[in-house]
Amino acid sequence: MNRIFILTPLIVLLIICIFSLVYLLSGKDPNKPPSALLNKDVPIFESSSLYNEKDIIKTKDIKNKKTLINFFASWCSPCKIEHPLFFEIRKKYPELYLLGINHKDPTSDAKKYLKDDGNPYDFVGLDSDGLIALEFGVFGLPETYLINEDGKIIYKFMGPITMDILKNEIEPLL
């Protein structure tokens, strides 16, 4: 009896270590923290277009359609890496609304970036002061959110999306 009591900590230690080790070795991605916003309504925001200040997009404009929101900036090199994938998405899912949010970027730089690399977005909204990103709880660029027809965030990814992520995680939700 006494022996068992003394053995317990060692057994608990072993269990904790095994689980932690499996977790570490399984290559779980800490870049995908659970978002507090997941399965919640899109935060209320409004943003004017990069190309026309008077053209404004609001939260209610993206209701009733599936929307992919991508936070990007010209100064963000990982954004450049994922950029071509959005053309792929564009081609494959013409119904999906692609909303790019340009984060803390001089408009001239943003325009040049989209001119050089192409513009896959249906709408490019400005977030010069970073407040929209704050509302969404953006950790760092790029970040991508998928919003369903009811205006709920159903998926979030931090960092550049890749072909694998697109195939395995985003496409099943589309």
Added chain:
Amino acid sequence: MSSLVGFLSLVFAIGINFYLFLSRYIFKFQKQKFNLFIRFSSLLTLLSFFSLMYAYVVSDFSNYNVFQNSHSNKPLIYKISGTWGNHEGSMLLWLCILSIFSFFFSFTKNIEDNFQKLTLIIQGFLHILFGLFIVFTSNPFLVNSILVNEGLGLNPILQDPGLAVHPPILYAGYVGYSIVFSIAIAGLFQNTDDEWIYVAKKWSLISWTFLTGGIALGSYWAYYELGWGGWWFWDPVENISLMPWIAGLALVHSLMMVRGEQAIKKWIVFLSILCFSLSVFGTFLVRSGILTSVHSFAADASRGIFILLIFFIVTGFGFLVFLLKEPKKSNALNLLFINKVSALVINNILMIIATLTILLGTIYPIIIEVLYNKRISVGGPYFNSTVIPIMIPGFLLMSIAPILSWQTNKINNSKKYVLAFIILSVLVILQSYFLDFNTWGFVGLLLGFWIILASIIAIFSSYKIKINIKFFKIINPHVAHIGVGIAIIGITCSSVFQNELDFNLNEGDKFNVNGKIVLFEKIETTNEINFQSLRGKFLFDIEKNQSKEIEAGKNYYPVSKMITSEAGILHQWNKDIYFILGDQKNNEWFVKVLINPFVSFIWLGVIIMMYSGLIAVSRR
């Protein structure tokens, strides 16, 4: 250059510990000579740490770590605190504090030479493990391969005076348990007299006091910096610090039982090992990035595996020695229905259950993710509904525990206590009836006030009041418990009776907060050295001549492109009025005002607990 000095002295310090650890003649070494080695290695580790600090102070960007985490525009204090504001530097700080504890322990008198040597060798062993970890996975002295003249900046959230001192103090608590661990293991090996228990008591009190201060500072920082209006979020990193804190509290109380000549050595050794194990486990969880929290640290799997290995070795070694070298049978405990020993035992059991409950909640997401590949997060609702009910009987018990007798069931002056409890209950019921009733509020207030009242009655009826140091030492346990009572009142009021008001305002608007008129004066933006600030200026209670100015706003840090919120807090003795400036929409500013009653009581309670911890160190 300073990086080279730092790296070499670190390696040299580890080398000395290796030499001492492997030397077979260690017990034949003269005590003086041995201690000299230990102190020399400690000073080398210190030198290594200060070399890194120097590199930060002079913004030596040829050091990769400095380049990554500093910026020449930063004020001096944040350059210094930048030393430990990153993973590598903070691990070096950890090692440095370990050395400092060894250094001071080498001066301990009145203990057997071999026992002291063994303790220091175990400390040296820990130094080797963590030293190798730093050298191989987290070297802060790497050379920057590109030539630069500016750094990448420090996380702006960390640019705060509270957070500059929070990590060193917290670490002093965590790492302090290493010496308690080493003492306990040495005690098991040598199995000598019980003298080591007194030594362990002093060091565990020191560690516990530091840990209390560290947690409170972190909590206070979260309160005014995160701008969420709360001070505790059951965030994994907070839980990690709470576990060794509660286990340490159980340890300090168990060590008290030694005074009643009821040595429960086995339990004390168990707790000593547990405290340090939880500290190392916490380091593992935080540094491996296995848990996500507001404390976002860089994650790296290889580091995680290395610390997991250290955790496994340290804890496994500790409990294995515990299994094999079980302390000899101690006296049976004198457990009665209600005496001091049984109260302390119950309190210990409750604290361990609470620790395990927190542990379960903290690692549960890992287990679920491994088993079901689902990511869940365990938060406030779980902890509030499990940990708090577990603690309540303990709080009830602690109100009277100090006056219980060691040997008998008798409680002196029991009538006084019963009467006081009845009167207090009626008062709290009346208070709840006339103000808004809330079950948790009722329970919390009753408990808090009862602990304070019972302690005061105990002080006045059991001792002759004298104003001298000896008297303060005698009543110290009661004082500590008064601190807990005050903290409970603060915690209850600020969480249960918090009041939230939302406004949409233009500059120049007046609005009503708690019956006082507040003027939203203006918005001001200024450029500081390393950030731009946006501040809303408010005048509180403008009908009086001495209206108070409150500033709430945000800072924008261009180097790291981050925004931090800066809450404006008006401290009053019975409440904090907490202003948060939101966003501007349609020319109106969103302003949130929180009224947090009696928050200051939490900090006051903590300060009293720390004071008691320090007094207890000097008491034998």
